[in-house]
Amino acid sequence: MAPWGYEKDNGPAHWHKDCPIANGKNQSPIDLINGEVKYDSGLKPLTAKYVPFSDAKFLNNGHSVQFQPSAGNGSELTGGPLAVKYNFEQFHFHWGNNDTEGSEHRVDGKMYPAELHFVHWNSTNPSFKDAVGSGGPNGLAVLGFFLKVGAENAALKPITDLIPKVKDAGTSVTVPSNFDMQAILPATLTDYYTYDGSLTTPPLAECVKWIVFKQPLEVSAAQMEAFRSVINRDGKPMGGNYRPPCPLHDRAVKTSFK
Ligand SMILES: O[B-]1(O)OCc2ccccc21
Numbered sequence: 693m694a695p696w697g698y699e700k701d702n703g704p705a706h707w708h709k710d711c712p713i714a715n716g717k718n719q720s721p722i723d724l725i726n727g728e729v730k731y732d733s734g735l736k737p738l739t740a741k742y743v744p745f746s747d748a749k750f751l752n753n754g755h756s757v758q759f760q761p762s763a764g765n766g767s768e769l770t771g772g773p774l775a776v777k778y779n780f781e782q783f784h785f786h787w788g789n790n791d792t793e794g795s796e797h798r799v800d801g802k803m804y805p806a807e808l809h810f811v812h813w814n815s816t817n818p819s820f821k822d823a824v825g826s827g828g829p830n831g832l833a834v835l836g837f838f839l840k841v842g843a844e845n846a847a848l849k850p851i852t853d854l855i856p857k858v859k860d861a862g863t864s865v866t867v868p869s870n871f872d873m874q875a876i877l878p879a880t881l882t883d884y885y886t887y888d889g890s891l892t893t894p895p896l897a898e899c900v901k902w903i904v905f906k907q908p909l910e911v912s913a914a915q916m917e918a919f920r921s922v923i924n925r926d927g928k929p930m931g932g933n934y935r936p937p938c939p940l941h942d943r944a945v946k947t948s949f950k
């Protein structure tokens with residue numbers, strides 16, 4: 693099979709051939725059905741501490757655009773459903789070619805125009821790669837933020853301004869060291885859905901504690917258009933780089949809100 697992608701001939705319906713876990717019982721994304729989730733008063737507040745990066749890249753890896761600092765920069769995530777500290781690894785995006793599609797998770801069947809993933813790995817492992825392969829749902833903790841079109845997002849502007857420089861697959865640029873990643877996050881990380889799932893891209897490992905925030909972030913129409921100008925490894929617009937929802941099977945989705 694050609695390298696996996698989101699086109700007709702290499703998209704999500706094909707991934708099971710190289711990654712049989714695609715048909716597993718703990719796959720992501722899912723449709724978050726409010727009538728089926730359960731409030732968990734035991735969920736603690738989440739704390740994300742992102743320290744300034746000395747050298748970070750913003751890159752086009754052929755299926756997303758991704759912010760990636762050099763390893764071991766000291767940014768970490770704790771609390772919420774997490775039993776231990778998780779180290780920040782990277783953030784990346786999924787988006788559509790129009791405002792009616794683009795997010796991976798859905799809420800009562802509704803898709804947002806885009807979804808931002810902040811990826812962290814369980815610090816009891818020696819590396820991100822080991823955490824992915826560590827088995828069980830606690831290898832990674834991924835914060836999912838829906839993006840909707842509205843006011844310009846000043847915190848994401850330094851990143852969306854770099855998009856034209858990584859238009860083609862395999863390109864990357866250095867991110868100015870004064871980029872403040874903490875500013876992207878809402879002031880308090882409350883009101884989220886959490887469940888055990890998987891990577892939404894091959895290898896689709898079932899190693900992710902998902903934490904998806906109810907409140908979307910806003911980006912301007914111009915910022916959304918910047919994403920839609922990115923080209924994927926097949927030379928086509930990257931928009932549509934989202935996996936459709938997977939069956940919940942016998943998993944519970946917990947909420948930190950009533
Ligand atoms: O599958 B994803 O895009 O969502 C979670 C994740 C984590 C690491 C790499 C890729 C992904």
Ligand SMILES: [Zn+2]
Pocket residue numbers: 784785786809892
């Ligand atoms: Zn993702």
